[in-house]
Every structure is written in structure tokens, then in C-alpha cells.
Amino acid sequence: MKQMDCIIVGGGIAGLQAAIQLGRYNHDIAVIDSRNGRSTIAKDYQNILGWPDGVSGNQLRNLGMEHAKKLGVEFIDDTVTSLEKKQDKFLIGTKKDFHYEAKTIFLGTGITDNLPSIKNLYPTLGTSTYICPDCDGYEIKDKKTVVIGGGNTGANMALTLLYWSRNIIYVNHSKTEIEDNLRRKLKQNQVRFFEEEVQELRIDENQKLNSILLVNGKTIKAEKAFTAFKGNKLNNALAKQIGVDVTGTEHIHVNPRTKETNIMGVWAGGDLVAHSEQVTISMGDGTQAAIWIHKRLLGEQPPKKT
Numbered sequence: 001m002k003q004m005d006c007i008i009v010g011g012g013i014a015g016l017q018a019a020i021q022l023g024r025y026n027h028d029i030a031v032i033d034s035r036n037g038r039s040t041i042a043k044d045y046q047n048i049l050g051w052p053d054g055v056s057g058n059q060l061r062n063l064g065m066e067h068a069k070k071l072g073v074e075f076i077d078d079t080v081t082s083l084e085k086k087q088d089k090f091l092i093g094t095k096k097d098f099h100y101e102a103k104t105i106f107l108g109t110g111i112t113d114n115l116p117s118i119k120n121l122y123p124t125l126g127t128s129t130y131i132c133p134d135c136d137g138y139e140i141k142d143k144k145t146v147v148i149g150g151g152n153t154g155a156n157m158a159l160t161l162l163y164w165s166r167n168i169i170y171v172n173h174s175k176t177e178i179e180d181n182l183r184r185k186l187k188q189n190q191v192r193f194f195e196e197e198v199q200e201l202r203i204d205e206n207q208k209l210n211s212i213l214l215v216n217g218k219t220i221k222a223e224k225a226f227t228a229f230k231g232n233k234l235n236n237a238l239a240k241q242i243g244v245d246v247t248g249t250e251h252i253h254v255n256p257r258t259k260e261t262n263i264m265g266v267w268a269g270g271d272l273v274a275h276s277e278q279v280t281i282s283m284g285d286g287t288q289a290a291i292w293i294h295k296r297l298l299g300e301q302p303p304k305k306t
Contacts, residue, residue, distance in 0.1 A: 004028045005297055007092055007102035009080045009238060012037040013057075013279050014270030015108035016064030017286030018293075023071025025294045030074040030102075032094065035061075037110050038271065043126030045279055047135055056126070060279070083238045085263065104293050107239055107252065107261075107268040108286070111277065114231035116173060118148070120201040120209075121227070128209035129201065129225040132277060133157065137164045140224040145169070146212050148198050149228035151176030155183070157228035158191050166190070169220060171212070173198050174229065194218075201225065234272060242266065251275060259289035260302060267293055 006022055008015045011033025022029045039057030046054045065075060082093035083105065092100040113131060115121060121129060130136035137160075144167045147158040155178050158170040169192045172178065186193055197215040204210050212220045234250045244261040245253040252261060252268040259267045269285025271277050296302075 002028075003089060003101040003103065004030050005102070006030075006104040006106060006293055007032060007090070007100055008106045008108060009033075009083075009092075010037065010108035010110060010235075010270075010272075011035065011061065011065070011075065012039050012108055012110050012270060012282065013060065013064070014110075014272075014282040014286040014289075015106065016061065016068060017283045018106050018108065018267075018269065018290040019068040019073045019286075020064065020071065021287050021290035022293060023068050023073045025290075025297075026072075027294065027297060029068075029072070030076055030100065031068070032076045032078050032080050032092070032100075034079045034095075035077065038113060039279070041113075041122065041125050045126075045135070046139065048279055080238060083242045085242060085265065088265075090265065103265070104296060105266045106286075106289055106293065107244075107266065107272060108270045108282075109235035109238060109272055111271040112233045112235060113227075114229045114233070115227060116148070116198075116229065118173075118198050118201060120203050123207045124201055124203060124209050124225070127207065128203075128223070129227065131227050133160050133164075133226070134276070134278065136226075137161060140164050140226075143167070143223040144221065145224040145226065146171055146220055146222040147226045147228055148173050148212070149226075150174030150230060151178050152182055153230045154228040155179075155186060157226055159185055159189065161226060162189055162191070168192075169194070169222070171196060171198055171214070171220070176230075194220075236272060239266075239268065239272070244268070249275060255302070257303060258292040259285055260292060264302070265296070 005027035008031045011031045042057035044054040079095040084091045146169045171194045199215045200213040202211045267289040270282035
């Protein structure tokens, strides 16, 4: 069994950036990824340096894979199911029952969004329906926008988006209870509110939202939409399996300087670590971790705590 210098678990933005940097160091690198991460559903990132007209998650991923492959990085279409440290190496098992060894590990397994099963939701993600106000709040500037959400989470999103538009409607799709103080704030800010499930997002010939159909038959005209539900899942099972410390929010705890976890030889980055959930921060995490993985592979020990 060939031992790799580093196996990267997760081929999203953080994992790809780490792979590129480590490939440039001439290390033997493999990325194990099932190609169903969060970035695969994002159709139009508009806040990334160098892409003033936007770029899709899949385009970024494909370019990243092409770049990394030119540097000798191997890509394996599989899902890691087990991770074990044995003395100075790591043993990796996969869903397809393959086994690998590595000197170091980078975890970029990210987060899975809790998105409801609503007709035409996925085709509009990133073009007229959004999930992150920091990424895409700008896209709804002065536009009629519906927040499709659940309980307090959706109410808070509606209030947050008032920064960008005063024409906000909140549909409590899950009919989850909303705190009285949030109801008052919605009313004070003239946010129209519906306690009803969404049946369908109606779209035009360009796959963009033009209205929202509720189960009760009511149609709400809208240019844009946001989703806001509790229950996004951090994919931290492998990290926990090997004994990595997690924070109170279930994110992976890392050294802010190196991105290494409490388990020596295991690094992590991207949405798994940062609640900010930004592509550009994931890129930075991948590069930063790769620099310190390279140092370790050369025999350098972790920096002393200050």
C-alpha cells in the first residue's frame, strides 16, 4: 500500500486550495471526494476577487482540479468512512472499501445545508435564491424578496435582509414557533408574514424566480428569495472519530496560526472550521494549512505556544 504525504478529505474549495499548494511543494497528494459538497450547488459566487461577473462553484472546482492535476495531485472519487492514527501514520478506509495510508491529513469536509424539498428550489440557488446574506445580500438590493424559513431562524434572516431591501416577506414554511419579540420586530419593520408551506418556486425561461406558490394556493410575486432553516450539519464525524476537539458550535477547533487540530498531523479548514462560510476564507485556510503541512513533512515541529 502506497503511503501518501498527505490525504485531503473533501475536494471543496479549502481542499482544492490545499492540494494546489501542496502539489507545488512536490509532495505526493491525494484528494478523496464524492463531489457533492456545498460548492456544487452554488451557481454564481459574486464576491470573489478576480471574478467581477461571478463564477459558479462547479467552475471553481473544475478549474481547481485541473490546476492540481497539473501538479501531480491524484483525485479519488470516493467517501472516507474511517480515519485512524497508528503511530506516525494515518489509516483511511472508504465507502468503496479501499484503504490508504498517509503521513498527514487535511479535513475539508464542510457543511451540509438543511434545504427543504420544494419544487424548483435547486435550479434557482445562487441565481435568484440564496442562503448566505454576507455572500449575496447585495444581490437583493431594493428588490422584492421572500424569506422561506423556519421559526426564529427565518425571522432573524428577514430582519437581517432589511439592510438591503425594505420589501421583505417572510414565509414560515416549517410553521415553527416564533418568539414574540421577533414577531414584534417583523411587524414594526413592516415585514409581511405568512404561516404557510411553500409548494413551488415558479421560474421563468432563464430559470430565475418570478413568484412563489404557497400550499394554500396563494401566489407571492418576488424577484429574489432566501432560505433560512435551522439544522445545517457540520460534517465532523471523521474528526470526532479520530479525537479532534470541536467547539460548542460543533466546528473543528484548530490552531489559528497553523490550522492544525489537537491531533498532531491532522489539519482542517473551510466551513468545517469557520462559521463565516466564505469561499475566500476557505481558500486562505487551505493555503495556510498546506504551508504548515509542508513544514511538518520536512521534519519541523509545531510552533511553540505563546
